[in-house]
Amino acid sequence: MKKIEAIIRPEKLDAVKDALSAKGMLGMTVTHVSGRGRQKGIALQWRAGEYRVDFLPKIKIELVLSDEECQPAVETICRAAKTGREGDGMIFVLPVENAYRVRTSDSGDVCVTVK
């Protein structure tokens, strides 16, 4: 079982969600996050002049999948979230010990398998 943490542009959330749904990957958790990569921050407009913002708003998508489904999901997210410009984000893959469904107390791959 793997966990994918994808940090993407906020405006790409719908595209990523739709692309994952089309592959039957429906479950995910989304958070507003602030972050920076190599491009650091940006300048925003103030009353007179501007000020630097070091962290930019991003969206973090978290989803847990079985080992076999992880790689296709990563490729799907990459394709859907890409603009080719700096700031497209990062994807991290982590091992997961186990998963439990609260409603049924099921555990293991059955909880995260794609329909």
Next chain:
Amino acid sequence: MNSGDTAWILVSTALVMLMTPALAFFYGGMVRRKNLLSTIMMSFAILCMISVLWVIYGYTMAFGPDVKGLIGNFSWFGLMGVGQNPSTVYAVTVPHLAFMAFQATFAIITVALWTGAVVERIKFGALLAFAALWFTLVYCPIAHWVWGGGGWLAQMGALDFAGGTVVHVNAGISALALAMVLGPRKGFREGETMEPNNIPYVVLGAALLWFGWFGFNAGSALTAGGLASSAFITTNTAAASAGFTWMVLGWIHRRPSVVGAATGAVVGLVAITPAAGFVQPWAAIPIGAIGSIISYYVMVWRAKANKVDESLDVFACHGMGGTWGALATGIFATTAVNPAGSGLIDGNWKQVFIQILAIAATMVFSFGVSWLLAKALKATMGLRVKEEEEAVGLDISQHGENAYGGIS
């Protein structure tokens, strides 16, 4: 007594009262999230405190019977003798109490204006102490000089329709003095990002200030006739002209900023304040536009110099906007609008010098006394919160509250 005038003054009083909570939002939106409530509270607490002090002794100090042109005596202490009949000196067509209440709202907002200089680091108790002392020793005397019967600047012929010197130059220069004594916010010199928490609040505040300013300026006609209408339209025109100009200045630099347009409108309102009932509507266009240009570049300069953390630019907006407005009154005032004032365009060049003297007198007195008061408080009760209180934010450390509480 005139019922139309009375109705207009009472409505204007309510309009100007709203400007102080409006200012709370205008300033509140510009600070960091952790100091939003504390910034709003400064204006709100001043609204409460000065309302009471005004009734007890402020009104008689500012408008009571004259003592040597410098201050009012205490014969109207606790509003003794200030009743439902008109005064013989001020606004003779409305109840004396209505005039007193109208003036109360001016005192309140003037005290609240300079709080923009000290946000995010001043101790709340010290703020209230400074506010009470400043109101007593700076606002009341200057209000008397310019508006009080027998005040020396009024005797000299200084023109100030609704408070360019009394309110704006006064608050702006005091803001500078207080910020110098208080010192900068932690991280200010290091160029730390201090991101505004809510720009819609800034625009909401500016819009309500604009609305209230009709009471401030058109109400200062003290009658509900042609002069009030004239001041009404100069007010709106100057705000619009200045807001548009500031937007263009931002655009030339990079982008037309929303905070910029809102700030510009406020600066235009400041600039037209002393001139509102003395100039023709067309004059409000250059008065607003030039006000914006001056304030904009003073703000750019302050940001570059990075020396004094006059945090929300009260000096650039009110100090410089008010100075320009007071000067502009000496230039554009004409007896075609108001028989009480003629300026350079009427050929009365002397008025410009009288205006400069009124500005200079206000600046010197107000800066000096504010600086001394701030130093005295710093030496006794202390002005700043502790370092860790500043880091946590004043909302929690001073008031024990969160602007946006809860997780769901």
